Amino acid sequence: MKKLFKDILAIDGVTGILLFSHQGRVIFQELVLPCKENPEQRDWRSLTTVIKNVSEADFIYENSRIYIKNSAAGHIMVLMELFTPVAMVRLSCDMVVPALKKKAGGSKGFMNFFKWK
């Protein structure tokens, strides 16, 4: 899974990637900077429920930016610095989505039960 996201992680300013399943579990996580709480240990169902119809989103915070892309496997969330070229992130995510679809299709639902490595 890390291999799949390596191009996104290599973009200057990207500080992390999270892949949330549609059921609200973190199925992949790579965070460069430490965070207050480990996202994996939370149930994110309320988040994935409210964004279930969102195909793409971009949220700007005081210190960071979170880009969201929906895929067959779940929602990809890219955490980045404010100066990060978001067009590049968007493009890289677009390229990852078909691979995730293949992976999700191939796993026949098993991705809902196992954490991807």
Added chain:
Amino acid sequence: MKKILFVDDERQMQQFFLEGIKHFNIPFEVLVADNGDRALEIVRDEFISVVITDLKMSRMDGLTLLRTIKRDFPDIPVIIISAYGTDKIKDMAMKNGAVLFLEKPFAIEKLIGAINAVLKKESDGGTLHGITPGMFLQLIEMEEKTCTIRLVNPQTEEQGVLFFVDGNLYNARIAGSQGIEAAYEIFAWDNVLVTIQNSCQQKNNTINSDLQGILLEAMRRKDEQEEEDEIVWLDEEDEAPEEKDSQLTSSEKAVDLTSGEIRSLIENKLGREFMPEDITSDGSWDSVLNEMTKLGNILGAGNLKAGFVNTGSPVNYIILPGKRTKVLAMNRTCPCDNILELFSH
């Protein structure tokens, strides 16, 4: 509900029509006038869809009423009913713009059939639901269409009509008002029901202004009205403060911009091509903002400033947190990154 005006000085005829129409269970509201003078007052104050008038009446006869209606309200169809149906009178009525001449006595079915046929013509170009007038009317302008557009505001049930000749707005009318003021009113409506008639009876241009300018002025007036409403709303809130959701900490810290301020900021910093199609105060996005605030807290991202959302619908959304969440509906062709960055600073 469509309104029909029945003009006749004979009480019996009025009764005959009112009773007759009841049997057909047709959703018309019938207004009655005894003479042409009174009929004109009603036509000016109400939004009338069809006028049925007798010819011989004491105060303003039917023919004068017909001429006046065709001059001032050319879209309103007029049906003449008369016991004096000589060829000459019929010819005069039709030349003056009547859609039908019915000789008394007549079967009520015939009149109902004529009303239905007349009203059917109003939508010969199609009917559209849930339209925001702005973009749709710009299409009419671009395609240089000649048509009569009737609109119903579902929130207030108000009705309006717009007259386009070769894509130019010639006139607008709502109950009690005509011309540019009526256009400002209509252009500020949301999610309207639109019927298109592929012809236009309006011959002279009473507006003489470009559509874009009218749309912008209408939006400005709408924003002003919303701001006034917002002030009232906030005053009410001060009187009875509600407990706020603890998740909305970032929103509370955000500065609320009014719709007018948002529009002028976009116009000054980015230009008119970045102007949103609509700006609303919409709490339905608060749950998304709450969840993204939670995630941002955990990841140490700081306060949420602004968001962009694409749901695959015909418009994209820019969401601005605040005491009342502001949502900007953006045309999909408009690059939203610049707007998002503008509002995050």
